[in-house]
Amino acid sequence: MGYDIERFVGYVNEGLLCSICRDVLEDPLQAPCEHAFCTACIHGWLVHHSNCPEDRQMIDVSLLRPLYRYMKNDLNRLQLHCKNREYGCEMVCSLESIDRHERECEYSQIPCSNAGCTVQIERRNLDGHLAVCEYRSRECPNGCGYTILSAEDTQHNCVAELRTELELLRSEMICRVEEAKHEMESRLDSQRRHMVQKESILQNEIEELRSQMSRMMSDVRSLMAAERQHRQELEQAELEKRELMELLRGLQKDCRLTTTEGSRKSTSFRPLTRLESVKRKPREVTVI
Numbered sequence: 001m002g003y004d005i006e007r008f009v010g011y012v013n014e015g016l017l018c019s020i021c022r023d024v025l026e027d028p029l030q031a032p033c034e035h036a037f038c039t040a041c042i043h044g045w046l047v048h049h050s051n052c053p054e055d056r057q058m059i060d061v062s063l064l065r066p067l068y069r070y071m072k073n074d075l076n077r078l079q080l081h082c083k084n085r086e087y088g089c090e091m092v093c094s095l096e097s098i099d100r101h102e103r104e105c106e107y108s109q110i111p112c113s114n115a116g117c118t119v120q121i122e123r124r125n126l127d128g129h130l131a132v133c134e135y136r137s138r139e140c141p142n143g144c145g146y147t148i149l150s151a152e153d154t155q156h157n158c159v160a161e162l163r164t165e166l167e168l169l170r171s172e173m174i175c176r177v178e179e180a181k182h183e184m185e186s187r188l189d190s191q192r193r194h195m196v197q198k199e200s201i202l203q204n205e206i207e208e209l210r211s212q213m214s215r216m217m218s219d220v221r222s223l224m225a226a227e228r229q230h231r232q233e234l235e236q237a238e239l240e241k242r243e244l245m246e247l248l249r250g251l252q253k254d255c256r257l258t259t260t261e262g263s264r265k266s267t268s269f270r271p272l273t274r275l276e277s278v279k280r281k282p283r284e285v286t287v288i
Helices: 039-048 068-074 095-104 123-132 149-153 160-256 261-280
Strands: 028-030 036-040 079-081 092-094 109-111 121-123
Touching: 028 068, 036 039, 068 095, 079 095, 079 149, 092 095, 121 123
Parallel strands: none
Antiparallel strands: 028 036, 079 092, 109 121
16 A cells, blocks of 8 residues: 555655555556556556556566656655654654655554563554553562562462572573583593594504505515625625636736747737637626
8 A cells, every 4th residue: 555645745746656555656667568566556457457557568577577666756755744644753764765764753552572461552652651551570579589570470479489480490400401411421422532533543543554555564574685695795796806816817927927929929819818708708797
């Protein structure tokens, strides 16, 4: 439903009236035929009809669009009285800001906040009413802490109320203890599962390290064996080298003792033969 046209100050353009309720547009929508309606009015109309109430053209909810901007601006600039005018509010403001004012208006009728009280009272008088409302809550004057909500509650038994309060506190405490217990058990179970999982991971890592260490020890032993073999080969090569040096020194000594050409030839023949025999002698030298 739209805004009551009687609330508005001055002239209201016909184009700003709802085609169904004939009041000023509230939350307006526009049909393709350019007729405008309140949202609530047109939705209610289309439940039972499928055409425009003005020119009977076929329309659907999906075809409805917001009002043209210039029409929306004209609508927002209209001045109207607060709905609480009959209670004494004399505020006149634009349609754009009327909702904000009425939510805070001191003359608005609001219900009493005390349970059981059905009084509707102006916002400005609410505090005064709450101070004298027969449904207002107050504590027992005897100091038991019981909240008195009505005249009948003044005859309550303080001892019984204290016992009831004590039982409630005990029940609440037991519930809290049980909740804390369950929470602690849940945390302990979670930590236990985490520790078991962590232990399994650490055990796997230890096994992997042991495997790596075993492979490294095997590699070290292989390297040490290879080193011993290389050392033996070097010693053998050194021994053969000394033998060759001694052989060469003997050949040089034989060469110096020769005095004649013939004897030199015969002597040079023998060392060659010895050299050839040395060359033919198989030797194994490993180069590192």
